Amino acid sequence: MQSSLVLQNLLSPAILFFFLGVLAVVVGSDLEIPAPLPKLFSLYLLLSIGFRGGVELAHSSLNPTVLITIGAAITMAVLVPLICFWVLRWRFNVFDSAAIAAAYGSISAVTFITAESFLKVLKIRSDGFMVAALALMESPAIIVGLLLVRLMASGKGASKQQAGWGAVLHEAFLNSSVFLLVGSLLIGILVADFSPVGVEKMEPFTGKLFYGALCFFLLDMGIVAAQRLGDLRKAGTFLVVFAVLMPLFNASLGLAAAQLLHLSQGNALLFMVLSASASYIAVPAAMRMTVPEANPSLYISSSLGITFPFNIIFGIPLYMALVQRFIPPQAVL
Amino acid sequence: MQSSLVLQNLLSPAILFFFLGVLAVVVGSDLEIPAPLPKLFSLYLLLSIGFRGGVELAHSSLNPTVLITIGAAITMAVLVPLICFWVLRWRFNVFDSAAIAAAYGSISAVTFITAESFLKVLKIRSDGFMVAALALMESPAIIVGLLLVRLMASGKGASKQQAGWGAVLHEAFLNSSVFLLVGSLLIGILVADFSPVGVEKMEPFTGKLFYGALCFFLLDMGIVAAQRLGDLRKAGTFLVVFAVLMPLFNASLGLAAAQLLHLSQGNALLFMVLSASASYIAVPAAMRMTVPEANPSLYISSSLGITFPFNIIFGIPLYMALVQRFIPPQAVL
Amino acid sequence: MQSSLVLQNLLSPAILFFFLGVLAVVVGSDLEIPAPLPKLFSLYLLLSIGFRGGVELAHSSLNPTVLITIGAAITMAVLVPLICFWVLRWRFNVFDSAAIAAAYGSISAVTFITAESFLKVLKIRSDGFMVAALALMESPAIIVGLLLVRLMASGKGASKQQAGWGAVLHEAFLNSSVFLLVGSLLIGILVADFSPVGVEKMEPFTGKLFYGALCFFLLDMGIVAAQRLGDLRKAGTFLVVFAVLMPLFNASLGLAAAQLLHLSQGNALLFMVLSASASYIAVPAAMRMTVPEANPSLYISSSLGITFPFNIIFGIPLYMALVQRFIPPQAVL
Amino acid sequence: MKRLDLILSERELDKLLEALDAAGAPGYSVMRHVTGRGRSGSTVSEGMEFSGLGANAHVIVFCEDALLPALRSAVQPLLEYFGGVAYTSEAAPLL
Amino acid sequence: MKRLDLILSERELDKLLEALDAAGAPGYSVMRHVTGRGRSGSTVSEGMEFSGLGANAHVIVFCEDALLPALRSAVQPLLEYFGGVAYTSEAAPLL
Amino acid sequence: MKRLDLILSERELDKLLEALDAAGAPGYSVMRHVTGRGRSGSTVSEGMEFSGLGANAHVIVFCEDALLPALRSAVQPLLEYFGGVAYTSEAAPLL
Ligand SMILES: Nc1ncnc2c1ncn2[C@@H]1O[C@H](COP(=O)(O)O)[C@@H](O)[C@H]1O
Ligand SMILES: Nc1ncnc2c1ncn2[C@@H]1O[C@H](COP(=O)(O)O)[C@@H](O)[C@H]1O
Ligand SMILES: Nc1ncnc2c1ncn2[C@@H]1O[C@H](COP(=O)(O)O)[C@@H](O)[C@H]1O
Numbered sequence A, B, C: 001m002q003s004s005l006v007l008q009n010l011l012s013p014a015i016l017f018f019f020l021g022v023l024a025v026v027v028g029s030d031l032e033i034p035a036p037l038p039k040l041f042s043l044y045l046l047l048s049i050g051f052r053g054g055v056e057l058a059h060s061s062l063n064p065t066v067l068i069t070i071g072a073a074i075t076m077a078v079l080v081p082l083i084c085f086w087v088l089r090w091r092f093n094v095f096d097s098a099a100i101a102a103a104y105g106s107i108s109a110v111t112f113i114t115a116e117s118f119l120k121v122l123k124i125r126s127d128g129f130m131v132a133a134l135a136l137m138e139s140p141a142i143i144v145g146l147l148l149v150r151l152m153a154s155g156k157g158a159s160k161q162q163a164g165w166g167a168v169l170h171e172a173f174l175n176s177s178v179f180l181l182v183g184s185l186l187i188g189i190l191v192a193d194f195s196p197v198g199v200e201k202m203e204p205f206t207g208k209l210f211y212g213a214l215c216f217f218l219l220d221m222g223i224v225a226a227q228r229l230g231d232l233r234k235a236g237t238f239l240v241v242f243a244v245l246m247p248l249f250n251a252s253l254g255l256a257a258a259q260l261l262h263l264s265q266g267n268a269l270l271f272m273v274l275s276a277s278a279s280y281i282a283v284p285a286a287m288r289m290t291v292p293e294a295n296p297s298l299y300i301s302s303s304l305g306i307t308f309p310f311n312i313i314f315g316i317p318l319y320m321a322l323v324q325r326f327i328p329p330q331a332v333l
Numbered sequence D, E, F: 001m002k003r004l005d006l007i008l009s010e011r012e013l014d015k016l017l018e019a020l021d022a023a024g025a026p027g028y029s030v031m032r033h034v035t036g037r038g039r040s041g042s043t044v045s046e047g048m049e050f051s052g053l054g055a056n057a058h059v060i061v062f063c064e065d066a067l068l069p070a071l072r073s074a075v076q077p078l079l080e081y082f083g084g085v086a087y088t089s090e091a092a093p094l095l
């Protein structure tokens, strides 16, 4: 069962185009997706996933399960960076540990999208409110990361003058990816409620085109991820192992929570993926500003160079196999 | 009735994404659509609206109403800048007055497109020849603007050597937006007449995708419009009031003409929108070359920062309410 | 018959948008498609044509005709540059002759795509394995071109230190356009065999959108081709005549081969187009590195400024007329 | 040798390059999509690039000192009519 | 006159331009999408531009020598906190 | 200190940066999508950027005077084989 899931994932266009991008770097082809095209695709994906999530959210009633799930998601976004920090302190200083921990507490929207596509192939439903969970899990880890630095680094070489809390909260809640995702989600809710024709007219753009655009973007992500691999040699074995084992551990936490909350199979997979994935967009940008002492190549190369590929290639089918093993097909929700 | 039209417009995806862009600037999010992506969308919108207008134009017979409507449109494009100039001279010098007047005599293709989308939601028909009117209203105001400068500014500090008429006509009729719009319109006519399969093959690109692309572009327009608002403080109250009242007046002129010409409800709305909208692409580019004495931030911030948002947010539903009040639903055309 | 084919081609959106681009340059409009938008469309077209070719290839059985056709295609890619070289040596030095010859031995993917669209309008089938032929005809001419320089230019002013064979083979087989085309083709095959849902999900992106994107790209190609025309005055009449007559000769060779191999009408047209078209992407890039002595404006302006427009405007319908004259409608394959 | 830095609206770029060609510039390099603020206080921002006003372009010319007067006369009318800045500095070929 | 070249992450560009405005810079030009490698060995590549880290920006200011101290104090805190480089050279107006 | 300006086809950019790294450059900044005209009269235009020939890149290196000979030997073979220009000028750190 599990091996067929792995294969089904490996042979999907999305993952194959990711591999093609990796291969381009490995064999030294001059294939590249010049800036700002990757930005076009990432803005498009955020806008579409937000809008469609909002539309679905509007159609589902706001029952307690929704609120509890979202609460659990936010709890994970606070808990995970604390655990990660504790693990990372074995090897790294406070600054690097806090920054890497924040990345793993936050999420990767593209990993989420890839998991959603995977569910669609398996014809397993998931709910629109998981997109709200996605949006709400981006920010807390950023704040936790900075709190860790403030609390643990007193006097430990924190020579730099500190960024104010205002700037940090701004960065956490108004960075472009959170802003566009939440904004599109709210627009989706409003449009679904008050202008159903609008939903229809958006469909070819936000719906039909979505999977192809994801593949194109993953081709670029493959190139970018492979380019980061070189940095890893500098980072050392500890970080490489961390970047593979930590997602597995976080996914297990996510599975336990999903079981407790009686999430459906689809939602459970997405919850695990949110827990397991690490940010390489919002968090690095925030950490660069708030913890300039941390070395960006550590948190970017581990989250983008290892955890991201690991999750979309092996993680998703593996988590799905666990879901099928531990979550009953006909869940309450 | 009218308030429901306003609401229907406000809650359409297009306007909501425009607001999201404005909000990004207001709250200071780092959301941006990097160049040249906005150019991609603006080229795409012009190409699509032109092509589809051409296809529709080919299907309608070239009856007198078509010619009379187009003639009236061109007349508006000559008349409106003269009136505007007369108003603006109260406060501004000849150069600034002429340049702003030219902007208001010309049109905004995106405002037109937004109005067309609004009509589609209301399931009210409009005709392909209105796209021809759109195309033909871009240029005359540029020429009127320059004529005004030549006639009125003799000796009044016109120290700069003047651009030749050849350069002006070139700028008026061959600037990229007029050129692409007219070119795509002609292609649409030819293809509809001689290669119907071609129309079908273009449809997913020029038709299905259109509304989503419009939303994406309006997200950027929201950002850009909000960025211009700062300039307005420098421009002063007079210009702000002008930028709201003048479109209303021009729209009324347009309504009167539409009634006289017995336009259908859909065409009447588009005619009003053409009269009311102001150019922030072709005209600024032309004025910069031909009237370098004028201050660009005046004509750009009023047309882009006020008139454009005013028209797409309040103007369109308001004009529609007037149309429904004064134009019978089953018009001759 | 033939004149109606020419007309049908001339009045297709693709060719009309190409003309619009040419016209923009001729009349001096400031219309331009800023970088990297043309790159976006060229990557998209290669990815889509590759993927769809792969899917079709997977559905057809790997019979001997497939292999023989591909073998013949590769033979053409070796033979054509040799003939061209022999012709070009009348006027040009070894370096320029070899570089131009390599361009004409290789192919133009956009010409191929335009021919495919033309076939679809005529409702004539072609096979997915022709995309494989397209992919495999890009590289051999690069190697032949360099071999010609190495063999013929010994001591003839080859003062520059030479690029190693490793670099040449790398450039020939791993340049971005070959890499993306072959990669997408393989992905198409894998997905068609193992993940049919994936084919469906890609369809709106790689299929529906394709023709519109081609038109947009041809608008840019029109601009670029017209910009090259100025260079031709420097190149002289010989090269201009060569750039029109050589494709005709190569197409005839292709027709003879197609007849010998009993190709279907659709495949025969594509085979002729592959033989007749000249590269302006992969080959110039390779020649610049391996034969820096050659003058790039010669091989680029002839292939892009003359042969490309000639093929898509007159060549394709002309070759089709020949196909209809010499290839029976119900071929074996 | 001299290095010449010209910054002006990309709307006038073609005219400028023609003027440089005519004045005998040995070559030039152009960076587009340049934004900035000028003496008039008017800002050129990336957001407006889609509009007809476009962004600025930055043109660099490396040339012999003797060519400077010719280049000056070539670009002066353009910069005076349309705005933009022009500065020179000393440069030496590396090779 | 002086020419000032500032290269830093485009994440801090807005802050830098505000600082330049406040310090009285007569104007500036900005090139974005600049990549590079710094003293720390960390590379800014085009591939990462879509991510939150962005690319670098290159800001050029032509100004009177007298303005240099003010500009120096304006940009110093930013460059020290966030990294980036700043160099000056001699320049003369062409016109 | 010195400022080094290198302009060459972006096809050779990777090779150039490797050579600079190997020669000990303390850092560099790269602007891509540069167009221009060279001594051969051949023009690099934005329109051709999608093709395999690409546009030019402009590389800036600020370095100590002592490093110049090493950088010269590093870039010379590349510029001679593929074309491109290289100029130096005086620069001083602002901070
Ligand atoms: N002092 C300056 N330093 C650098 N760039 C400048 C300066 N002044 C003007 N510019 C550039 O030149 C463009 C046109 O300047 P202006 O004609 O003064 O509006 C501006 O948008 C800037 O990009
Ligand atoms: N020596 C140098 N020459 C040119 N650019 C440099 C140099 N050092 C740093 N840079 C640029 O400044 C950016 C930030 O530098 P840093 O703060 O040292 O990481 C780099 O990414 C480069 O673009
Ligand atoms: N005199 C010059 N000033 C500025 N840029 C130049 C100059 N000469 C050449 N270039 C640039 O260097 C590139 C290659 O030059 P070349 O090898 O002479 O064709 C050109 O495309 C220009 O971008």
Ligand code: NA
Pocket (backbone or CB within 6 Å): A080, A103, A104, A105, A106, A107, A250, A274, A275, A276, A277, A278
């Ligand atoms: Na996580």
Ligand code: NA
Pocket (backbone or CB within 6 Å): B080, B103, B104, B105, B106, B107, B250, B274, B275, B276, B277, B278
């Ligand atoms: Na108007």
Ligand code: NA
Pocket (backbone or CB within 6 Å): C080, C103, C104, C105, C106, C107, C250, C274, C275, C276, C277, C278
């Ligand atoms: Na060929």
